[in-house]
Amino acid sequence: MKNVRYIAVNDCVDTANKNNDIAALKNVMNEFYSRDNSRKIRSSIRARAKAGLYRCSYAPFGYRKSSDNHNKLIVDEETAWIVKRIFELANAGMGAHKIASVFREEKVSCPSWWQHTRGEKNYPERFKNPQNQYEWSHTIIRNMIGNPVYLGHSVMCKTEAIFKVGKYKKLPEEEWIRTDNTHEPLVTQEVFDGANAKILSRKRDTTNNFVSVFSGLVKCGTCGKALALRYWGRDRHRIYVCTAYAHNTKSCTDHRIYYDDLYEAVLADIQYHARLAFENKEKAVALAVKMNARMDGNRGKSNETKLKQARKRYDEVTRLFDRLYEDSLSGRISNENFTRLIDKYQTEQEKLLEQIATLEDVLQEVKDSQSNAVQWAELMVGYVGIMELTAENLNLLVERIEVSDRAETEDGMQQTVKICYRFGGYIGEQTVKTKMIRKPRKKRDCPRKTAMAK
Numbered sequence: 335m336k337n338v339r340y341i342a343v344n345d346c347v348d349t350a351n352k353n354n355d356i357a358a359l360k361n362v363m364n365e366f367y368s369r370d371n372s373r374k375i376r377s378s379i380r381a382r383a384k385a386g387l388y389r390c391s392y393a394p395f396g397y398r399k400s401s402d403n404h405n406k407l408i409v410d411e412e413t414a415w416i417v418k419r420i421f422e423l424a425n426a427g428m429g430a431h432k433i434a435s436v437f438r439e440e441k442v443s444c445p446s447w448w449q450h451t452r453g454e455k456n457y458p459e460r461f462k463n464p465q466n467q468y469e470w471s472h473t474i475i476r477n478m479i480g481n482p483v484y485l486g487h488s489v490m491c492k493t494e495a496i497f498k499v500g501k502y503k504k505l506p507e508e509e510w511i512r513t514d515n516t517h518e519p520l521v522t523q524e525v526f527d528g529a530n531a532k533i534l535s536r537k538r539d540t541t542n543n544f545v546s547v548f549s550g551l552v553k554c555g556t557c558g559k560a561l562a563l564r565y566w567g568r569d570r571h572r573i574y575v576c577t578a579y580a581h582n583t584k585s586c587t588d589h590r591i592y593y594d595d596l597y598e599a600v601l602a603d604i605q606y607h608a609r610l611a612f613e614n615k616e617k618a619v620a621l622a623v624k625m626n627a628r629m630d631g632n633r634g635k636s637n638e639t640k641l642k643q644a645r646k647r648y649d650e651v652t653r654l655f656d657r658l659y660e661d662s663l664s665g666r667i668s669n670e671n672f673t674r675l676i677d678k679y680q681t682e683q684e685k686l687l688e689q690i691a692t693l694e695d696v697l698q699e700v701k702d703s704q705s706n707a708v709q710w711a712e713l714m715v716g717y718v719g720i721m722e723l724t725a726e727n728l729n730l731l732v733e734r735i736e737v738s739d740r741a742e743t744e745d746g747m748q749q750t751v752k753i754c755y756r757f758g759g760y761i762g763e764q765t766v767k768t769k770m771i772r773k774p775r776k777k778r779d780c781p782r783k784t785a786m787a788k
């Protein structure tokens with residue numbers, strides 16, 4: 335037992351004295367008491383909620399607490415119009431992100447700024463930057479659109495304090511207490527339903543229904559990071575954007591490409607190569623070998639020549655060695671020169687052996703690439719006449735897809751899509767004509783590429 339002295343003044347307990355049996359019992363009683371208290375408070379809270387009495391510390395944005403009755407919500411004339419506007423915009427099909435950016439542009443003050451100015455909550459750091467007054471979060475907007483408080487109903491007891499922990503837990507929806515028509519509504523049921531239906535349909539499209547066939551395969555041709563699927567513009571076009579750029583616009587350029595354009599380009603490339611492999615396998619194999627050799631900086635051919643030269647020189651040096659010994663024995667060479675030349679030839683011989691080993695390795699790789707090319711062509715033959723891309727067939731055929739940024743050419747804006755095939759390597763290359771999505775930005779060097787070039 336640790337040497338701790340426990341004193342409870344109210345209960346006359348001091349562990350320094352003997353006779354403390356009662357302390358343990360009192361502790362249990364206290365626990366019962368506070369548990370009971372907590373239960374009573376909770377049931378009183380629920381009873382008040384059922385009576386439609388507003389009990390939170392702050393009124394929801396757009397409302398104020400009535401000055402003569404703190405449990406009643408009244409319309410806040412200063413902010414109610416903002417709530418109404420959010421619902422109107424959402425009902426017109428605008429998403430929460432877009433509404434937030436509209437408010438930022440129009441310099442509409444955000445809820446926390448109102449709380450801060452009214453002394454309800456204190457944000458000493460946030461509003462040192464005056465720009466933050468208009469910094470709306472899309473989460474707040476989305477939560478507001480789903481909140482039935484704006485229909486004049488009260489939904490309370492969504493959370494509950496956990497006994498003695500001082501934290502709140504979320505309650506399941508069936509335990510929430512909803513009381514209708516407790517205060518003046520800010521929106522009609524029709525507008526509320528419309529706004530919610532549109533926000534929900536938008537969410538479902540991005541998260542549940544649509545699965546990109548390119549998942550995990552598309553990379554940025556500049557920085558190598560993944561491209562991520564985004565939804566763009568009024569028509570919610572699917573586009574891919576460099577994630578490095580999305581995270582920080584200075585770290586790369588956007589590399590944006592329409593999902594549909596990417597799909598067409600990749601499908602066309604597979605169709606072309608599958609047909610080639612089907613009609614002329616040797617040609618397809620030769621193409622794969624050629625493309626890989628190009629990637630290797632044409633190492634294959636020159637290396638064979640280099641290996642021949644190195645072997646020839648090695649034989650020469652070996653012969654020179656033998657002659658040197660003969661010369662030394664017959665006294666045709668001085669001891670001094672003999673040592674010097676022996677050293678020289680030995681060093682050269684070692685270097686040549688090393689060079690020969692490296693070249694043999696490289697040539698073996700080329701041979702492997704030949705057999706890989708055959709394997710690739712055989713795989714492609716099976717996909718002749720392919721009509722659609724699926725995650726399955728793509729992952730069987732393709733290792734990686736690289737999208738370059740748009741570039742101005744005589745034919746207008748273009749970007750290339752490079753396809754690295756399984757076994758085959760970088761064989762496919764398609765040029766995509768870029769539809770104008772947005773004015774192209776000034777090209778910036780990708781930091782990774784700049785680092786690599788050094």
Ligand SMILES: [Zn+2]
Pocket residue numbers: 554555556557558559576577578579586587589780
């Ligand atoms: Zn990038």
